Amino acid sequence: MASSEEDGGGNGAVEEKENGKKRRLGALATAWLIFYNVAMTAGWLVLGIAMVRFYIQKGTHRGLFRSVQKTLKFFQTFALLEVVHCAVGIVRTSVLVTGVQVSSRIFMVWFIAHSIKQIQNEESVILFLVVWTVTEITRYSFYTFNLLNHLPYFIKWARYNFFIILYPVGVAGELLTIYAALPYVKKTGMFSLRLPNKYNVSFDYYYFLIIVMFSYVPLFPQLYFHMLRQRRRVLHGEVIVEKDD
């Protein structure tokens, strides 16, 4: 995370600069991250409240995705900035780990749930929506309070414990949703390119989705074990030697 001006540590990109510049960039980066995390906490809170209100009013999950999709798309797409934060060094996280996490979410939102209307009312969509929402409210409020140096222990505890259950449940929701999308993708041939065509290349979205589903097998454990290491480091103070990207 971007460190405060006083402690001066923890931000390689910033530390290399000469002193005056370093202080300014440190304060700017911290201010930006506070703004970003407050906005994201608020966005996911709004989404959570909208989901609860929808369910209370309608008594069904049908139509829920449609009613919250604008907020979801905006805030989940905004999270692309997290990859930028790592790349420019204002947060101390792997670009690769963050990139996989963010791109899989963007993919679910735009290329599955948005593009394939027939699956928007699947229970699995609601499953990953609820899990993402709880996760993100906890995660962004953790970062915000941490940056402000007033971190309540229960938020820290929630950040590094909830994922143990929420991560596999969220992944199950995502995989079930992709699985539910397969027949529609096959029937419509969407996003696919058949031969012959002027580019002389073919692409089959149906098989691409199957490959994406299988790619969870090697990729998800890496994210999960990364979080388990973070948990040991933050909650139990273990020193973890991270490999470079």
Ligand SMILES: CCCCCCCCCCCCC[C@@H](O)CC(=O)SCCNC(=O)CCNC(=O)[C@H](O)C(C)(C)COP(=O)(O)OP(=O)(O)OC[C@H]1O[C@@H](n2cnc3c(N)ncnc32)[C@H](O)[C@@H]1OP(=O)(O)O
């Ligand atoms: C094109 C098709 C692609 C298809 C790919 C298919 C493969 C997909 C496989 C992957 C499946 C993922 C599925 C996923 O979407 C399901 C869910 O999310 S379910 C819900 C449960 N999820 C979670 O709990 C998410 C957990 N993940 C994360 O928290 C992050 O995304 C992750 C990058 C994985 C880990 O986070 P990080 O390494 O950043 O850990 P920390 O939070 O401990 O932070 C480390 C330090 O960085 C500071 N930091 C990070 N971000 C910020 C920020 N925004 N503001 C301020 N500071 C930040 C943090 O404080 C730490 O600082 P320090 O080291 O000083 O303590």
